[in-house]
Amino acid sequence: MIVSNSISKKYEKSHVLQHVGLQVNKGSIYGLLGSNGAGKTTLLKIIAGIVRPDDGEITVDGKGVFEDTEVKAAMFFLADSLYFFSQYTIKQMADFYRDTYPNWNQERFLKLQQLFQLDRKKKISQFSKGMQRQVAFWLALSTMPEYLILDEPFDGLDAVIRKKIKNLLVQDVAEREMTIIISSHNLREIEDICDYIGILHQGQLLLEKDIDDLKSDIHKVQVAFRQKPETEVWDNLDVLYKERRGSVILAIVRGKEEDIVSHLEQYQPVILDLLPLTLEEIFVYEMGDAGYAIENILV
Amino acid sequence: MFDLDIRSRKPIYEQLVDKLKELIINDVLQVDEKLPSVRVLAQQLTINPNTIQKAYRELETQGYIYSVKGKGSFVNKLAKSEKSEELQKVKDQLEKLIAEAMFFGMTKDELQTLIEEIEEQVKRGDRDDRQ
Numbered sequence: 001m002i003v004s005n006s007i008s009k010k011y012e013k014s015h016v017l018q019h020v021g022l023q024v025n026k027g028s029i030y031g032l033l034g035s036n037g038a039g040k041t042t043l044l045k046i047i048a049g050i051v052r053p054d055d056g057e058i059t060v061d062g063k064g065v066f067e068d069t070e071v072k073a074a075m076f077f078l079a080d081s082l083y084f085f086s087q088y089t090i091k092q093m094a095d096f097y098r099d100t101y102p103n104w105n106q107e108r109f110l111k112l113q114q115l116f117q118l119d120r121k122k123k124i125s126q127f128s129k130g131m132q133r134q135v136a137f138w139l140a141l142s143t144m145p146e147y148l149i150l151d152e153p154f155d156g157l158d159a160v161i162r163k164k165i166k167n168l169l170v171q172d173v174a175e176r177e178m179t180i181i182i183s184s185h186n187l188r189e190i191e192d193i194c195d196y197i198g199i200l201h202q203g204q205l206l207l208e209k210d211i212d213d214l215k216s217d218i219h220k221v222q223v224a225f226r227q228k229p230e231t232e233v234w235d236n237l238d239v240l241y242k243e244r245r246g247s248v249i250l251a252i253v254r255g256k257e258e259d260i261v262s263h264l265e266q267y268q269p270v271i272l273d274l275l276p277l278t279l280e281e282i283f284v285y286e287m288g289d290a291g292y293a294i295e296n297i298l299v
Numbered sequence: 300m301f302d303l304d305i306r307s308r309k310p311i312y313e314q315l316v317d318k319l320k321e322l323i324i325n326d327v328l329q330v331d332e333k334l335p336s337v338r339v340l341a342q343q344l345t346i347n348p349n350t351i352q353k354a355y356r357e358l359e360t361q362g363y364i365y366s367v368k369g370k371g372s373f374v375n376k377l378a379k380s381e382k383s384e385e386l387q388k389v390k391d392q393l394e395k396l397i398a399e400a401m402f403f404g405m406t407k408d409e410l411q412t413l414i415e416e417i418e419e420q421v422k423r424g425d426r427d428d429r430q
Contacts, residue, residue, distance in 0.1 A: 029347050167345045174338040174348035192305045195349040212353070215310040276308040 001026050002047060002147070002179070007056035009042055016042045018203045019056070024196070027177035029169070031194035031211075033187065033283060038200040040183040041080065044151050047181065048077035060147065073102050076145035080152040082136050084124045090135055091120045094142065101143040109142040115164060130156040137165050141172065148172075150182045154189050166193055191279045199286060206286060215276050217254060218285075222273040223264055224248045233267050240285055252277070252285055303344055311346055315354040323363050323374055324385070334364060334372040 002024040009017040016039045024030045034040045045051040046058060049065030049072055058065055065071050084093055098104040113120065116134050118127070124135055133156055140148065148169070154162050170193060172178040184190045191211075198208040207214075218240070224247050225233075234242065238254040248271065253260055257274055264272055277285070301322070303314050322328045337355070341348040355372050358364045366372045397410065 028349060163345060167342060170341045170345055170348065171338070174341045188306075192311065192345065193347050195347045212310040212312045212350070215308075216313070276310065278308055 002058070002060050002181070004047070004058040005056050007043075007046060007053045007058060009039075009046065009051065009053050009055075011042075016203055017046075017053070020200070020203070020205050021056075022198055022205055022208055024179060024181055026179055027173060028196050029173060029180045029182065029194045030196045030198065031190045032181060032183040032198050032200060033185065033190075034183070034200035035202075035287065036185065039203045040200055041151055043200065044077070044149050044181065044183055048072075048075060048149050050077065074146040075149065076101075076140045076143050076147070077149045078136055078140050078151065078153055080155070082132055084132070084135070086125060087123060089121055089123050090118065090138075093124060093135070094120070094139060097139050097143055101145075103144040105142055105144050108144070109138070112138050112141060112168075115168075130158065130161070133157055134161060134165075137168075141168060144176075146176075146178060148178060148180045150180065152184060153182060154184070154186070162189075169193065187278075187280045187283055197279070199283065201287060211279070214282060215279070216257070218277055218282060219253050219255075219257060219260060220275040220277055220281070221251045221253050221260065221264070222248055222271060222275075223251070223269045224271040225267060226270050233264070236263060240289065303346065305346075312350050312354050312357070315351065316357050319354065319358060320363060323377060328374050330374050330376050332374050333370075334374070336371055 002022075004020060004022050006019045006021050007017055008015070008019055020039075020043060022043075032040055032043065042051065046053050047060075047065065049067065052066050060071050060075070063071050065075075085096070088096075094109055098106065116138050118131060118135065118138075124132060127135065133153075137153070154165075157165070169178075169180060173180065182190055182194065194211055196209070197211050197214060199206040234251070237260065239251050240254060241252040243250045261272065261274060301318050303311060303318070305311070307314065319328070319334070328334070334355070335343070337348050337351045340351050355364065355366070359366060359372070363375055363377070364372045365375050400410065
C-alpha cells in the first residue's frame with residue numbers, strides 16, 4: 001500500500017504540489033488524472049523515490065521510499081520520456097536490469113519476446129518510438145515489480161499493442177497482486193482498467209474515489225414538465241449544473257439514482273431520463289467546479 | 300463467453316453483474332456450474348480483476364451465486380423472485396407503451412386483436428425469428 005501524507009513540493013518559487021494525500025491499495029490499478037502541469041509527473045517521481053518532497057512523507061508498505069534500495073527493488077518507474085544507454089541492444093539492457101533488480105525473471109523475459117516480436121540483438125536506438133516503448137514495458141514486466149508506476153505509458157503505441165500490454169498488466173494484477181499507478185490525460189485509455197481514480201489539479205488532489213462509485217454517484221438528468229415547473233423541483237437535489245434546452249431541462253445531479261428518480265417523479269414529468277456520465281464528463285464537470293475551462297482539457 | 304461495452308456509460312461492474320444475471324436467468328449458466336475464475340475473466344476481457352471480484356461479491360449478496368473457498372464461484376439455485384422482478388419491469392414498459400398507443404388513437408379492441416395475434420405467434424414459436 002502506498003500512502004502519502006500531505007506532500008508538498010516547490011520548484012524555485014512555483015508550488016508544484018500542495019498537501020497531496022493519496023492512498024493506493026495493494027492490487028489496485030490507480031488512475032492519476034490531471035490537467036497539463038497539474039503535477040502528475042512530480043507526484044509519480046516522489047512516489048518512485050526519485051524526488052524528495054519538501055514537506056510531508058510518503059510510505060510504501062510502511063517504509064520511506066527515498067533512496068531506499070530495498071523498497072525500490074520491488075518498484076519500477078516507467079517515465080514518460082524513455083532512457084536507454086546509447087549503443088545498447090535489448091539484450092545488453094536486459095543484462096543491466098537483471099543485475100539491478102533481484103526479482104528479475106529471465107524465463108519471463110524470453111517468453112515475452114514471442115509477444116513483442118522484437119530482435120534482442122538489435123540496438124534500441126534503431127527502433128521506432130513506439131517500439132522503444134514496447135522494449136520499456138518488456139523490461140519493466142520482466143523485473144516482476146510489486147509496484148509499477150507508469151507515466152503516460154500508452155503514448156505512441158498502436159491499438160493492438162496497447163491491448164496486449166493492458167492484458168499483461170491485468171494478468172499481473174490478478175496473479176500476483178501487482179499494484180499499478182498510471183497517469184494519463186487520455187481518460188478513455190485508462191477508463192477500462194482502473195478501479196480507482198485520483199484527479200490532480202494545480203498541485204492539489206481534487207478527489208480520490210472508486211471508479212464505480214464515482215460513476216454511480218453522478219447522473220445526467222433529462223427532464224421535461226407539462227406545466228412550467230416551480231423552482232422548488234430542484235431544491236432537495238445536489239445539482240452541479242443545469243441547462244434549459246427548449247422545454248427539456250438538462251442537469252448534472254449528484255446522488256443515488258433511485259432518490260433522484262423518486263424525487264422528480266413527484267412532479268409528474270413528461271420525460272425523465274437518467275444517464276450515467278462517462279469518466280470524461282465527470283472529469284470535465286469536476287474540473288469546471290474547480291474553475292478550469294473545458295476547452296483546455298479535451299485533447 | 301461474453302463481451303462488455305467499454306465505451307458504454309454504464310459502469311463496467313454493473314454491466315458485468317447484469318450480463319451474468321442474464322446468463323443465469325436464461326439457464327445458459329446452469330445451477331452449480333462453475334463461473335470462470337477472476338483471473339481468467341480479467342485476461343479474457345482485459346478489465347481490472349478487482350472489478351470482477353466486486354461483481355462476483357454483488358452477485359453473491361443478491362443470491363445468484365455462491366462461492367466455495369479455494370474452488371471458485373458457482374451458480375446458485377435461482378430464487379423465483381427475480382423472474383417476478385423482471386416481469387414487473389416488463390409490465391411497467393408495457394403500461395407506458397399502451398398509454399402511448401391509446402394516445403395515438405388505438406382502441407381497446409385493436410389492442411385485443413394484437414394480443415391475440417402475438418399469442419398465436421408465440422404458440423407457433425416463430426416470434427423470435429421475426430425480431
